[in-house]
Amino acid sequence: xxxxxxxxxxTDDGVGVVRFNRPKVLNALNPQLMEELAxxxxxxxxxxxxxxxxxxxxxxxxxxxxDIGDMAERSSVEMYERDQFTTWDRIQRIRKPLVAAxxxxxxxxxxxxxxMCDVIVAAENAQIGQPEINIGVMPxxxxxxxxxxxxxxxxxxxxxxxxxFLTAAEALDAGLVSRVVPPEHWLDETMTIARDMAKKGSVAxxxxxxxxxxxxxxxxxxxIAFERKLFYMLFATEDQKEGMxxxxxxxxxxxxxx
Amino acid sequence: MTATATxxxxxxxxxxxxVLTITLNRPDTYNAFSDxxxxxxxxxxxxxxxxxxxRVLVITGAGKAFSSGQDxxxxxxxxxxxxxxxxxxxxxxxxxxxxxxxxxMEKPVIAAVNGVAAGAGCSLALAxxxxxxxxxxxxxxxxxxxxxxxxxxxxxxxxxLIGHARAMELCCTxxxxxxxxxxxxxxxxxxxxxxxxxxxATKMATKLAAMPARALALTKRLLVQSxxxxxxxxxxxxxxxxxxxxxxADHTEGVLAFLEKRKxxxxxx
Numbered sequence: 001x002x003x004x005x006x007x008x009x010x011t012d013d014g015v016g017v018v019r020f021n022r023p024k025v026l027n028a029l030n031p032q033l034m035e036e037l038a039x040x041x042x043x044x045x046x047x048x049x050x051x052x053x054x055x056x057x058x059x060x061x062x063x064x065x066x067d068i069g070d071m072a073e074r075s076s077v078e079m080y081e082r083d084q085f086t087t088w089d090r091i092q093r094i095r096k097p098l099v100a101a102x103x104x105x106x107x108x109x110x111x112x113x114x115x116m117c118d119v120i121v122a123a124e125n126a127q128i129g130q131p132e133i134n135i136g137v138m139p140x141x142x143x144x145x146x147x148x149x150x151x152x153x154x155x156x157x158x159x160x161x162x163x164x165f166l167t168a169a170e171a172l173d174a175g176l177v178s179r180v181v182p183p184e185h186w187l188d189e190t191m192t193i194a195r196d197m198a199k200k201g202s203v204a205x206x207x208x209x210x211x212x213x214x215x216x217x218x219x220x221x222x223x224i225a226f227e228r229k230l231f232y233m234l235f236a237t238e239d240q241k242e243g244m245x246x247x248x249x250x251x252x253x254x255x256x257x258x
Numbered sequence: 259m260t261a262t263a264t265x266x267x268x269x270x271x272x273x274x275x276x277v278l279t280i281t282l283n284r285p286d287t288y289n290a291f292s293d294x295x296x297x298x299x300x301x302x303x304x305x306x307x308x309x310x311x312x313r314v315l316v317i318t319g320a321g322k323a324f325s326s327g328q329d330x331x332x333x334x335x336x337x338x339x340x341x342x343x344x345x346x347x348x349x350x351x352x353x354x355x356x357x358x359x360x361x362x363m364e365k366p367v368i369a370a371v372n373g374v375a376a377g378a379g380c381s382l383a384l385a386x387x388x389x390x391x392x393x394x395x396x397x398x399x400x401x402x403x404x405x406x407x408x409x410x411x412x413x414x415x416x417x418x419l420i421g422h423a424r425a426m427e428l429c430c431t432x433x434x435x436x437x438x439x440x441x442x443x444x445x446x447x448x449x450x451x452x453x454x455x456x457x458x459a460t461k462m463a464t465k466l467a468a469m470p471a472r473a474l475a476l477t478k479r480l481l482v483q484s485x486x487x488x489x490x491x492x493x494x495x496x497x498x499x500x501x502x503x504x505x506x507a508d509h510t511e512g513v514l515a516f517l518e519k520r521k522x523x524x525x526x527x
Contacts, residue, residue: 182479182498189498
């Protein structure tokens with residue numbers, strides 16, 4: 001039924017790169033785009049050739065929010081029946097590391113999607129915020145939950161209740177993004193990070209991601225116990241043997257992904 | 259030309275040989291910042307930033323002054339008993355965006371200071387990348403004389419140019435600095451006779467316009483960042499900027515010209 005794809009997908013050296021392709025609407029995230037994104041991420045999650053996934057927009061926008069025109073006149077019941085945010089749960093279940101490359105706007109749903117990524121590389125020109133309050137609503141795809149976990153209650157409230165944007169430098173200072181790079185390098189630097197990451201042991205990458213995310217769900221003692229089990233579990237992989245032997249032999253490890 | 263909503267009335271612009279000259283044009287008020295002038299200057303700067311033909315900017319004043327700063331006559335109605343002037347709002351809306359636009363402008367901005375530069379007019383000159391001064395120029399951090407503090411970036415740029423002690427002296431006394439002293443203090447790059455200022459500014463701007471534009475843009479970005487970066491951050495910024503510069507056609511041309519022992523012909527790409 002869909003005539004054109006709203007995302008572009010490519011692979012490069014163990015890295016899957018998906019780019020939003022709705023430049024005219026600053027990559028507004030409509031349900032079709034989110035479906036396509038979730039489908040693509042699940043395909044790569046099951047593809048042994050892919051270790052790391054990069055999610056990017058274009059220079060002007062990572063994603064400037066949800067498709068407001070599409071929602072404006074819907075009723076509460078229609079929104080409930082459609083339950084469009086369930087697609088987002090599929091993205092949350094992706095086990096491989098997600099790296100966001102953020103240039104320009106990451107607003108509303110764009111910010112929420114950005115926060116679902118594991119490593120976030122922002123260009124100096126990035127503008128990040130949850131401005132839903134300005135159109136009479138509030139974040140609906142995790143913003144009220146993930147933002148305070150990332151930046152603390154006071155800053156999250158400020159952003160969500162005033163709708164103001166953060167610059168890249170402020171976002172870095174607040175711990176919302178991982179690194180800031182000059183605008184010319186937003187994508188190639190992200191790719192460098194992703195390719196480097198893709199050379200690590202694939203199982204270790206996925207379990208480490210799972211363990212870090214556990215920190216947001218579990219009490220400390222439970223998280224520590226969980227971490228410990230995953231750590232021990234990695235000794236069942238060949239990559240652990242190779243990694244530790246290479247370290248002892250002062251050479252570079254070559255991981256096979258199992 | 260790009261179509262703008264209205265032709266500015268308080269700003270004159272002329273573009274020649276990739277040099278955009280912006281003239282503050284309210285000579286009867288010594289080019290004071292009216293609401294209209296600050297609005298039109300900001301719009302002009304934003305256009306200039308997008309205009310690829312404009313590689314270097316020159317900012318100067320019409321008539322005797324560079325700029326006398328805020329037009330106090332325009333604020334008169336705010337100074338009535340029981341009324342607070344709320345100057346912070348003016349800085350948010352009118353002045354700070356201009357200063358940010360100049361610093362973010364990825365091309366050299368030259369102030370050709372033809373006469374007095376006072377208050378926000380002084381700040382405007384200090385926010386520029388280079389300053390040429392007429393022998394009749396003067397710089398006055400006049401704010402303290404009306405019970406105010408240096409704004410529009412003056413408290414940032416001045417101590418970085420001349421050091422804390424001298425900045426304190428100028429900002430706390432409101433004493434005018436003439437062109438000769440400005441040169442000694444390092445506030446201006448060069449002082450020339452009044453009737454040679456325009457030509458000197460054009461000459462310097464034309465020279466910069468013939469330099470590799472991307473390298474200049476990246477150099478400016480680095481120098482602006484250096485004011486607030488640590489060494490580590492700056493080394494990283496340099497690494498990225500060099501990576502970018504290394505990919506320009508002008509870099510290739512520069513290296514080839516050197517090897518072929520000829521003058522490089524930079525095209526700004």
